[in-house]
Amino acid sequence: MMPSIQNIKSYFISGVQFILLGVVITGCDDITEIPDISDKEVLLIAPADGTTVRGNAVTFTWQPVEDAESYILQVATPGFPNASQVVIDHTIERDTSDNSLATSYSKEMLPNTYEWRVKAVNSGYETPFSTNAFTLTESDGFSENTVILNAPEDNQVTNEAEITLSWSAITEATGYRIQILDDSESVVQEEETAETSLEVTFEEGGFTWQVRAEKDAESTLYSSREILVDLTVPNTPxxxxxxxxxxxxxxxxxxxxxxxxxxxxxxxxxxxxxxxxxxxxxxxxxxxxxxxxxxxxxxxxxxxxxxxxxxxxxxxxxxxxxxxxxx
Known part of the structure; x- marks a missing residue:
């Protein structure tokens, strides 16, 4: 029996017709259909539409879309479609270590008026963009700033004990406090540095590492990420x-x-x-x-x-x- 082909979409670009199939054909008895997500909506969480964000950075968050394989996040000023500048155009892919797909992204940004939008994508379909507008203003005080963590990625899984933690600088910060917490949320190591990186030797296990910026008696909130250090090889079958x-x-x-x-x-x-x-x-x-x-x-x-x-x-x-x- 010949397999049927469904969900055919046709596009014309510069007079050339392109055909997009929503079905991957692997044989008459083995047809894998790509889930159609084109009628789904990405629900944006924060920044909410019309809000004002204070500080040096913005964390964009949204709800997951079932059957999505990646997300495209774009941020423009003053907004879409007539953007004077697209300040973020980022694709979030699945983490190869655990197949997870993040639904948040943090970025340092300058005070301005912005629109941000997200769409979900898989190998055959994509959702429409969902869009919110917000305004970013300078913080009223040092403590409202946010430390942006750079590396390693959140939920990193590694077989290396020596790891360099890094983060972005905060204007006016005189130093940074770094804490390593174990699974019971007990602080097992605490360091201070004026630099924006620190090499840490981890024991085996799951940990949270967090950083805050300090200025005299003021400090920001901690920014944190998870890491799993696995130094033991699997048993032989x-x-x-x-x-x-x-x-x-x-x-x-x-x-x-x-x-x-x-x-x-x-x-x-x-x-x-x-x-x-x-x-x-x-x-x-x-x-x-x-x-x-x-x-x-x-x-x-x-x-x-x-x-x-x-x-x-x-x-x-x-x-x-x-x-x-x-x-």
């Missing part, structure tokens, strides 16, 4: 099926193995199946989260092993290699 040197008449093979997870970042396994004992001719390879994998293979002898990884970048040892034959 133990293969269970198909058994080593086994034979079967089935061409659909279900591979399985055992491995105890270790605390830290999310772990996954990479199974590799070869058609030669020297492990040079790869038949199939897949990253899986379930410690099992099913593949349809032709008759012959195969060799397979599994290696484990985690989202922090740690690599476990490669398992022993098993062989089996399909008759």
């Amino acid at each position: 133990a293969l269970t099926a198909p058994a080593d040197d086994s034979a079967t008449g089935d061409t659909e093979i279900t591979f399985s193995w055992n491995r105890e997870n270790v605390p830290g970042s999310a772990e996954y396994d990479r199974i590799s199946v070869y058609s030669d004992e020297s492990l040079e001719t790869l038949v199939t390879e897949e990253d899986v989260n379930t410690k099992t994998f099913t593949a349809t293979l032709e008759e012959g002898t195969y060799y397979w092993n599994v290696q484990s990884f985690d989202r922090a970048g740690n690599e476990g040892g490669v398992s022993s290699t098993f062989s089996f034959t399909i008759n």
Whole structure:
């Protein structure tokens, strides 16, 4: 049966017709439809329309849109569509470490009148822009400023213990106070510096790092981010099926193995199946989260092993290699 093609959109640009398909065709029996988000709306949270923001920076926030793969944030002065300057044109992509998609963005900005807008995008569709206007004015005092954190990114997952924390300078600040908090929100380290960066050696675990600017007896609120430090490699998998040197008449093979997870970042396994004992001719390879994998293979002898990884970048040892034959 021939697959049907739906959600066809046609565009004309400079006399050339472009066709956008809302369906990805991977075979007659395997059609993946891209969710249509074009009728959804991005609900903006802050700055609310018509508000006045005081300080040196603005944090833009909005509600998540289901099936979005990214967001496009734009900020213009004095506004759209007749902008004299677009001061922010930023695409927010999914975090590859945990597949999360942020719904906020902070930026230092000069006092002025602005409009900001956001739209959600996936590989086939996009929502309309949602737009709010706001005015940014200078703060009444030093304490109303906001420290903008630069690196590492929020919810960073890493296998490095030595990390350089950095942030943007605050005018008139005489110094900065940095605190490291553990999972119980206890301060495990506190430092003061006149610089806008600090190298910290973390222990393993989840932490909050936060920075505030200080001027004499005045200080800003803390700006904070989360970080997960994972220094432990995953355990080596133990293969269970198909058994080593086994034979079967089935061409659909279900591979399985055992491995105890270790605390830290999310772990996954990479199974590799070869058609030669020297492990040079790869038949199939897949990253899986379930410690099992099913593949349809032709008759012959195969060799397979599994290696484990985690989202922090740690690599476990490669398992022993098993062989089996399909008759």
